Amino acid sequence: MQKRRFTALIAGMFASAALGLSLPATSATYKDEYKLSTVLGEAYPWGWGAKRWADLVAEKTQGRIKIKVYPGASLVSGDQTKEFTALRQGVIDIAVGSTINWSPQIKELNLFALPFLMPDHKALDALTQGRVGKKVFDLLAERDVVPLAWGENGFREVSNSKKPIRSPEDLKGLKMRVVGSPLFLATFTALGANPTQMSWADAQPAMATGAVDGQENPLAVFNAAKLHTVGQKHLTLWGYVADPLMFVVNKNVWNSWSADDQKAVREAALQAAKEEVARARAGISAGDDALLKEIQANGVSVVTLTDAERGAFRKATAGVYKEWADKIGADLVKQAEEDIARR
Numbered sequence: 015m016q017k018r019r020f021t022a023l024i025a026g027m028f029a030s031a032a033l034g035l036s037l038p039a040t041s042a043t044y045k046d047e048y049k050l051s052t053v054l055g056e057a058y059p060w061g062w063g064a065k066r067w068a069d070l071v072a073e074k075t076q077g078r079i080k081i082k083v084y085p086g087a088s089l090v091s092g093d094q095t096k097e098f099t100a101l102r103q104g105v106i107d108i109a110v111g112s113t114i115n116w117s118p119q120i121k122e123l124n125l126f127a128l129p130f131l132m133p134d135h136k137a138l139d140a141l142t143q144g145r146v147g148k149k150v151f152d153l154l155a156e157r158d159v160v161p162l163a164w165g166e167n168g169f170r171e172v173s174n175s176k177k178p179i180r181s182p183e184d185l186k187g188l189k190m191r192v193v194g195s196p197l198f199l200a201t202f203t204a205l206g207a208n209p210t211q212m213s214w215a216d217a218q219p220a221m222a223t224g225a226v227d228g229q230e231n232p233l234a235v236f237n238a239a240k241l242h243t244v245g246q247k248h249l250t251l252w253g254y255v256a257d258p259l260m261f262v263v264n265k266n267v268w269n270s271w272s273a274d275d276q277k278a279v280r281e282a283a284l285q286a287a288k289e290e291v292a293r294a295r296a297g298i299s300a301g302d303d304a305l306l307k308e309i310q311a312n313g314v315s316v317v318t319l320t321d322a323e324r325g326a327f328r329k330a331t332a333g334v335y336k337e338w339a340d341k342i343g344a345d346l347v348k349q350a351e352e353d354i355a356r357r
């Protein structure tokens with residue numbers, strides 16, 4: 015009798031231990047490692063910013079929160095447009111993601127990809143740091159993530175292996191690799207190009223083999239990825255769109271942390287994002303053109319457009335702008351236009 019009761023007790027202990035293991039993490043449970051997703055690695059401002067955030071979090075939480083960066087969108091097998099869904103589902107704990115890659119799930123993020131909406135960095139800041147940025151973060155918060163800071167991939171310049179691009183006519187028939195949302199297909203189709211969507215992982219081999227003629231990405235990406243080695247000899251500075259980055263945490267993960275640790279993670283995100291934006295902007299403007307010089311030294315010919323030339327691209331994409339402004343939400347687009355005008 016005694017023995018049987020003892021056996022039952024032991025069995026019960028094992029059962030609850032096993033049960034305990036399969037229960038979801040309680041608020042007191044921290045993971046050994048949190049998975050942070052990015053598309054680009056540490057050689058790029060984007061991946062550098064993510065690593066910086068992870069390091070600052072480790073420091074500020076005395077190692078209670080350990081974050082590992084998974085570049086190449088590897089947690090979703092490189093399929094960067096699935097990143098946000100995986101983040102909501104908890105497959106990814108934390109992310110530094112581009113508005114472009116998350117725009118298939120959050121249509122308002124297409125705002126930043128409206129052709130020629132933002133003329134300069136000040137315009138981009140007026141959006142991310144103003145009421146538009148707040149509205150977008152509110153939308154993210156409704157979708158199971160906690161948004162903490164705005165970073166930057168950058169103004170996306172167009173390159174190709176065939177010829178200098180100065181007018182929409184020059185783009186006619188060029189096979190262009192584009193990302194993310196159907197808005198990019200619409201823009202390049204309106205310009206007479208032949209756009210095809212693919213992930214960043216697939217884009218580089220496609221350029222190397224000549225399966226595509228060109229692509230569009232910020233100068234920091236062009237340079238770090240050494241796109242001159244995959245035939246990209248012609249680069250046009252047209253600044254037609256810019257993609258900001260968002261530093262976010264899955265809501266369940268966030269809620270599992272103490273208030274002090276949440277504060278530390280938020281402060282770390284703001285600091286890392288600020289430093290990351292500075293890196294994304296380094297060397298690409300009149301005051302500091304070191305990066306641009308490096309690209310040219312690699313044999314890339316760079317076309318800078320006059321206002322009139324830029325105007326021709328704007329005109330050719332005006333219909334796409336109008337159509338997509340309605341899809342994104344006329345009110346949000348109007349606010350963005352007002353805030354840019356007032357910058």
Ligand code: X2X
Pocket residue numbers: 053054094112114115167193213214230231232235257
């Ligand atoms: O795929 C791209 O072009 C990249 C790296 O810029 C993004 O993830 C948006």
